[in-house]
Amino acid sequence: MKLLDKENVSFKKNFRYILSTIILLILLVYATVFSDQLYGIFGESNYVTIHLMIELLIIIVTMGISLQVWLTSKFYLINKDIYMGALFFALALFEILHTISYKGMPFFITESSPYEATWFYMAVRLFLPIGLIMISMIKVKKVSIKHQWIAYSISLIIFISFFLIIYSPSPFLPPLVIEGLGTTLLKNILQFIGAMCSIVLIIYLLRHFKTAPRRSMLFITSSMFMIISDVLFVTYKDVFDFYNFLGHIFELLSFTVLYRAIYFSSAEEPFNRLIEANEKLEASKKEMYNMAYFDEITSLPNERFLYEKLNDLLTMNRRQMMIVCEYDRLDAIKSSLGSNYLDKLLKMIAERIQNIVPKNHFISKLRADQFAIFISENVKLHEVRQICRVLQKSMKAPFHIQHFSIVGSLNLGISQFPKDANNGRDLVKHAQFAMYEAADVPDQMLFYDPTMAVGRTNRVILENDLHQALINNELYLVYQPQICLKTREMISLEALIRWKHPERGIISPLEFIPIAEDSGLIVPIGNWVLETACYQTKLLQNEFNRPFKVAVNLSLGQLFQENFVHVVQSILFKTQLPANSLELEITESMTMDSNHITPILHQLKCIGVSIALDDFGTGYSSLSYLKDFPIDCLKIDRTFVNNIRSHKGHEPIVDMILSMAKHLELKVVAEGIEIEQQLNYLLRNDCDFIQGYLMSKPLSFESLIQKYNEIQDRTKDLIERVVPI
Structure with missing residues (x-):
């Protein structure tokens, strides 16, 4: 111009x-x-x-x-x-x-x-x-x-x-x-x-x-x-x-x-x-100032600006608050959709925060894709909680980016000055600790407590170790057999990941999987699990000359990869495992973003892979989505199976799932079978497949080969003993 x-x-x-x-x-x-x-x-x-x-x-x-x-x-x-x-x-x-x-x-x-x-x-x-x-x-x-x-x-x-x-x-x-x-x-x-x-x-x-x-x-x-x-x-x-x-x-x-x-x-x-x-020099100085003190994506003051501001605003004679919030699933979105989508999402989140937070509060963008809200006035705790609740409510509305509809929630941590910290950096850090812990509580909002610092330190150490675990081959798979009640044989198995830490020993997936999801490691780990399971299942088929099928759990981060279907095809080609020998398990929470998930599942079906819905019945959305998703199998969550305790027991939820599956022509797998009464109940109600400690605990690949015949014999004896007359 x-x-x-x-x-x-x-x-x-x-x-x-x-x-x-x-x-x-x-x-x-x-x-x-x-x-x-x-x-x-x-x-x-x-x-x-x-x-x-x-x-x-x-x-x-x-x-x-x-x-x-x-x-x-x-x-x-x-x-x-x-x-x-x-x-x-x-x-x-x-x-x-x-x-x-x-x-x-x-x-x-x-x-x-x-x-x-x-x-x-x-x-x-x-x-x-x-x-x-x-x-x-x-x-x-x-x-x-x-x-x-x-x-x-x-x-x-x-x-x-x-x-x-x-x-x-x-x-x-x-x-x-x-x-x-x-x-x-x-x-x-x-x-x-x-x-x-x-x-x-x-x-x-x-x-x-x-x-x-x-x-x-x-x-x-x-x-x-x-x-x-x-x-x-x-x-x-x-x-x-x-x-x-x-x-x-x-x-x-x-x-x-x-x-x-x-x-x-x-x-x-x-x-x-x-x-x-x-003029160019002045413009350059202004641009350098903006680069130094403002976030390029959201145009909000950055972390450096925040700390300089806190040096001027923190006053010992009144209580001041720091709120740090983070939209969950950001790492999964970045690793699956790419940084371009993440940048657009961050900009939209910043706009919503600015529309809600009063103008007299200072909003800034932190380096770790988090947002900080500094309340310099001497406000009451219930007023801070109210601001946080309004923010959480606004973030539940989906973010529409091109053809994706992204749904998530907001984790918030709150620290107080001078109660929790006597300087700006500690005030922000302690609010971050509270925010990390808030991700594990129902309200997703917590005030800082000194014990959180110790927990966060251990979590950071574990996350760092997890980065090395994949490189050092510390991760391995175990397989739990799935028994077909009609043929009374093991025809499929579920692949489960384990981690043997060099110092701490075996670490439960319940402890390290959430860390992998938060850090974005879930994508490379998930792809490793998929390739390893396919490779070992092919070896198992060759060993016993039987068409074993393997079930592998998927993470949301994997599904959000732009080329996930191509990844699956490449692994199947590399391992020579037939596509109909692979079953991918999704959870009910993944069905929330149906606009993105549905076409991917249909593409997987087209290449011959079957889809199972894991932990069925624990959510609220599955019943309405079953007609839309190309599901082949339902897995009854172990919490419902545990309620079956006698031969004459009646579990209405299990009955409903079995009945609904028959009408929809879906297979059903019951998890967590531990006692004969549960096996008897499922036999009498025509369940298709079962898995649990009653038949076999999860075994390593080598142990599975060694104990295959033993599992077969044990299963037949159990079913003959409890088969209804």
Whole structure:
């Protein structure tokens, strides 16, 4: 936009010079028609005075150009500027002698006559365009200060040499003007040469117009004025002729425009560049300030700004609060959808927070994709809780980013000053500790307690160890057999991950899986589980020559990978496991974002993979989504199976799931079978598959191969013992 404005201004200024030229040409035509009347008005006696005034103005202009370049060029020392100043220094001296030697002026060395005056004028007329052409054609470069003295000295030498030629005792050059007859042929030829040089200069400037449009237009306008003066100077009959006067007017205009051009290039343009450089510097400083103190994505004050603000605002004589909040699932969203979606989500979260939190509270964005809200007023605890609840309620509404609908919740931690911390950094850190712990409580909101610091330290250590666990092969899989009650055989198994820590021993998945989900490690770990399970299942099929099927639990982070279906296909191809031998288990919580999950599940079905819904019955959304999701199997959660305690026991939820599955033509797997009464109940109610410690605990791959026949025999004995009569 600024570039267009500059171009418009440049065009207007250039158009102004063109319009001025046209107006002057119109005046020239008018003067030609009424030259006799104008001659009569001025009178012959006044022409010398008028001419003197015009020449003095020309001298002032040319000498002004020379002095201006002399004073300004020493700061830049550009060769073109220095040569331009030297040229006009010589022209100014020639103009001085032309003026004092003009006919009618007082005696100077010899009596004033057209001979001296016209030759000094012709020196100006020829040196000007030739000098401008030569200067325009040289390459711009920086020179030393001595070049300035050398250039001006050469100009002075040229002037002195020409002065001695003109004022030699006997005329060395032929006259250019004859009294009463007008200009001679030589004068007209020289004038024509000067005009041709001006035309050559115009052509050269037009060819290089884009490099310096403003300066070129000024030089072209000046050359046009000089050409008009050439025409006038070859048509007058004596020095008092009106055309001679008018020629001097155009000559003055030509030098005036030249002065404007030199002023623009040597003073105005460098000054404008300096102003522009200062503006860019100020803009750069502002940009650097914004980069240093504001978050690029949300435009909120960043962590550095917050700490500097806290140094000024924390006051020991009143209670102040720090709220740190984080939208859950951010790491899973980043690892699956990419940073672009995460940035858009963070910006939308920031906007919601700003719309809710009162303006007198300070909101900032922390480095760990968290938001801090500092309450400097002495507010009550219930007021802080109310702000947190409103924030949590607002975040439950889905965020719509392109074709994704992201649903999540907000974890909030609150610390108090000076109760929990005596400086800004500890105040923020303790609020973060409370926020991390809040993710595990129903309200998802907690005030800081000193015991939280110890728990967070252990969690950070465990997260760091988990990073190394995948690299050091500390993770491994165990398999729990799934028994088909109709064939009474083990035809499938569920893959379960375990971690053997080098110092702490076996760590429960309930402890490290949430850490993996929060840190984003769940995606590489989940892909490792999937590939390992497929590979070992293929080995198991080869070992026993049976089409075993393996069930693998999926995380939400895996499903949010842009290329998850391709990952599954690649693993199946790499391990040579048939697609119908793989079953992927999802949980009810994953069905919340149906817009994203549904097409992925359909794509998995298309490649032959079956889908199971794990922990069925513990959520609230599955019944409404069963008709939409391409589900093959329901897994009854162990909490419902545990309620079956006798042969005559009746569990309505289990009955409902079994009945519904039959109508929907879905298979059912019951988890957590530990006693024979549970097995008996499920047999009598036509459950399809069971798994649990009654048949076998989870086994390593090697143990599974060794105990396969034992599991088969044990299962058949159990079923025969409890089979209903």
